[in-house]
Amino acid sequence: MxxxxxxxxxxxxxxxxxxxxxxxxxxxxxxxxxxxxxxxxxxxxxxxxxxxxxxxxxxxxxxxxxxxxxxxxxxxxxxxxxxxxxxxxxxxxxxxxxxxxxxxxxxxxxxLPLDAHPVIGNNAKLSEALQLTVTGALYPNESHPVGNITTCTPQSTGDLIAKITQALGRSPLHIAADYHADSSTKTSNRLIERIGICTGGAQDMIEQAALMGCDAFISGEISERTTHIARELGIDYFACGHHATxxxxxxxxxxxxxxxxxxxxxxxxxxxxx
The missing domain is CATH 3.40.1390.30 (NIF3 (NGG1p interacting factor 3)-like)
Structure with a gap:
């Protein structure tokens, strides 16, 4: 405590x-x-x-x-x-x-009001902590959208993991978009620039993030299905902890x-x- x-x-x-x-x-x-x-x-x-x-x-x-x-x-x-x-x-x-x-x-x-607030909301504060610039809403047609789309300087997944770890005091669980059955022989050169973000238990918003052209999605929790969705839609997923986010x-x-x-x-x- x-x-x-x-x-x-x-x-x-x-x-x-x-x-x-x-x-x-x-x-x-x-x-x-x-x-x-x-x-x-x-x-x-x-x-x-x-x-x-x-x-x-x-x-x-x-x-x-x-x-x-x-x-x-x-x-x-x-x-x-x-x-x-x-x-x-x-x-x-x-x-x-x-x-x-x-x-x-x-x-x-x-x-939800504390998730969505554009200045002090959970998504806004996590974006700020990760040096991400909010550019729009994950669901742009909603009058009070909760999730955001952000951008950053192109960076590797390793750099983003390090930034998340420093900001939250814990390492995220990363599901790579470019999954290979024989991952030991594969090296990824993928860079992350456009990131969807919604804190807490919003892992199922990953499909919307992929639909909106995001390279990655950040949330708190992960479900068994999230792994397969990330791999099949080609979007990196970072589960950073419901509480921590x-x-x-x-x-x-x-x-x-x-x-x-x-x-x-x-x-x-x-x-x-x-």
Missing amino acids: TAIDTSTPTSNTSITAEALTQFCDDYLSANAFKDYAPNGLQVDGGQSIKRIVTGVTACEALIDAAIAENADAIMVHHGYFWKGEPATITGMKGRRIRKLMQHGISMIGYH ERGGIQALGHIISQEFDVPVTFIDIDNPA
């Missing part, structure tokens, strides 16, 4: 959960998205907010860390109440929400909130190899 204080508060101010959520709703255009979970205030802790903890996923370890930090609110990318999950607040979900309520901690989550957006949102409301915000990274 790593804690990073992203704030520089100068006064002992506080805000309401409703005011904080309204600001984030407006900044992220949250109401424009049809999402898989509710965006905004998911659990109302019932007290004013003087200290905020941010993280990628609202797991119990993050809640425990927020309690230790005396936080009044937790803001995450992966919150609660996903479509298709049981509606009852029992078991693991019950333990999590009970801890929040017992300690008066509000839970606020933003999913989605740390940037929530950290950037926390920094903006700290500046806007003058409250301390601490990003806590609960390690996740997936």
